[in-house]
Amino acid sequence: MKPIVATATAAVLLLSAPALAASDNPETATAAPTGDVAAGEEAFAKQCTACHVVKSDDGEVLAGKRGRTGPNLYGVMGGTVGTVEGFKFSKSMAEMADTDIVWTEENFVTYVQNPTDWLREKLDDKKARSKMSWRVRDPQEAADIYAFLHSIAPAKAE
Helix, strand or coil, X not given: CCHHHHHHHHHHHHHHHHHHHHHHCHHHHHCCCCCCHHHHHHHHHHHCCCCCCEECCCCCEEECCCCCCCCCCCCCCCCECCCCCCCCCCHHHHHHCCCCCECCHHHHHHXXXXXXXXXXXXXXXXXXXXXXXXXXXXXXXXXXXHHHHHXXXXXXXX
């Protein structure tokens, strides 16, 4: 490899390392979402409400209706994966609760596009499985849904 190419390759790898490491960092979970909130609300209504609801701690339904197949998504953004109180997760998703992996935009977008593959990668377990069978096909829609959920999340205490 020529010295200039090797130097350029090393620079790209060094510059991308913080972004790659940030995907599971709780600090990045509070970063402003890149998606469109209004488009996310529409996509959530079409794709997510059959299984999920967003119900505040005081019982107000912010999105969805009676979805009980999946966990309540109120306040999960920035929280540790697999830790919605009172919800019975798959064995693999329950294992995620013992990790430091949080719902950052990157984790959420990747997860909703292929839940089982995401779990297999994060747990380093080729047998890991998710109960979530639906996939959000479009990465932009997934980012929009994240932005919507982020917009209706409770304010984090600082």
